[in-house]
Amino acid sequence: NAGVTQTPKFQVLKTGQSMTLQCAQDMNHEYMSWYRQDPGMGLRLIHYSVGAGITDQGEVPNGYNVSRSTTEDFPLRLLSAAPSQTSVYFCASSFVPGLASEQYFGPGTRLTVT
Amino acid sequence: AQTVTQSQPEMSVQEAETVTLSCTYDTSENNYYLFWYKQPPSRQMILVIRQEAYKQQNATENRFSVNFQKAAKSFSLKISDSQLGDTAMYFCAFITGGSEKLVFGKGTKLTVNP
Numbered sequence: 001n002a003g004v005t006q007t008p009k010f011q012v013l014k015t016g017q018s019m020t021l022q023c024a025q026d027m028n029h030e031y032m033s034w035y036r037q038d039p040g041m042g043l044r045l046i047h048y049s050v051g052a053g054i055t056d057q058g059e060v061p062n063g064y065n066v067s068r069s070t071t072e073d074f075p076l077r078l079l080s081a082a083p084s085q086t087s088v089y090f091c092a093s094s095f096v097p098g099l100a101s102e103q104y105f106g107p108g109t110r111l112t113v114t
Numbered sequence: 115a116q117t118v119t120q121s122q123p124e125m126s127v128q129e130a131e132t133v134t135l136s137c138t139y140d141t142s143e144n145n146y147y148l149f150w151y152k153q154p155p156s157r158q159m160i161l162v163i164r165q166e167a168y169k170q171q172n173a174t175e176n177r178f179s180v181n182f183q184k185a186a187k188s189f190s191l192k193i194s195d196s197q198l199g200d201t202a203m204y205f206c207a208f209i210t211g212g213s214e215k216l217v218f219g220k221g222t223k224l225t226v227n228p
Contacts, residue, residue: 031214033214033216035218040123040220041220042118042205042218042219042220042221043159043205043207043218044218045215045216048214048215050214056214058215059215088157090159092159092216102161102164103161103216105158105159107156107157107158108157108158
């Protein structure tokens with residue numbers, strides 16, 4: 001199993017550009033989520049999905065869109081990049097949300113918006 | 115609001131010594147899980163240890179153990195016989211029953227010195 005994969009690993013965008021961060025998992029996990037990590041802030045939840053066709057907002061959803069058309073994929077879209085979106089982005093997945101299920105993290109994408 | 119507080123932004127320890135990282139959390143729920151994640155310089159998030167709130171016995175994983183004080187809402191991580199490979203950011207996190215959202219602290223940067 002590849003686990004959770006993310007592409008690209010690094011990306012530089014200009015303000016106003018759009019792009020999609022890709023996330024895929026091959027563990028048949030129902031739950032997937034996106035976090036951003038900023039210095040001194042820990043990881044903050046952006047969006048999450050409890051299954052194909054179902055998404056919901058996390059703590060910091062503004063400026064980001066998600067969709068979940070398949071169990072395997074959960075892309076994160078930046079519609080109009082802003083410097084405040086410079087961050088490291090992590091995708092995670094687990095069998096089910098909540099208590100007993102360990103979340104598996106991807107390797108992260110470092111995004112810089114200039 | 116559910117929060118996690120890690121009061122030590124940075125710590126250092128000599129190789130082979132023991133170090134304890136602090137974590138407190140705030141929730142009104144009675145059913146939840148607590149986690150410690152390690153993030154080495156590679157950026158990969160690695161689950162170190164987890165604790166079920168309903169279990170009184172403290173969790174242990176080899177050199178890693180926790181001191182879970184439910185009444186005090188405290189969940190500290192003890193690393194025994196510290197190794198150079200333990201150098202990393204450590205994040206405390208928890209998730210409550212009925213929630214799909216994992217809440218992270220801001221992290222403690224641990225450096226193990228030779």
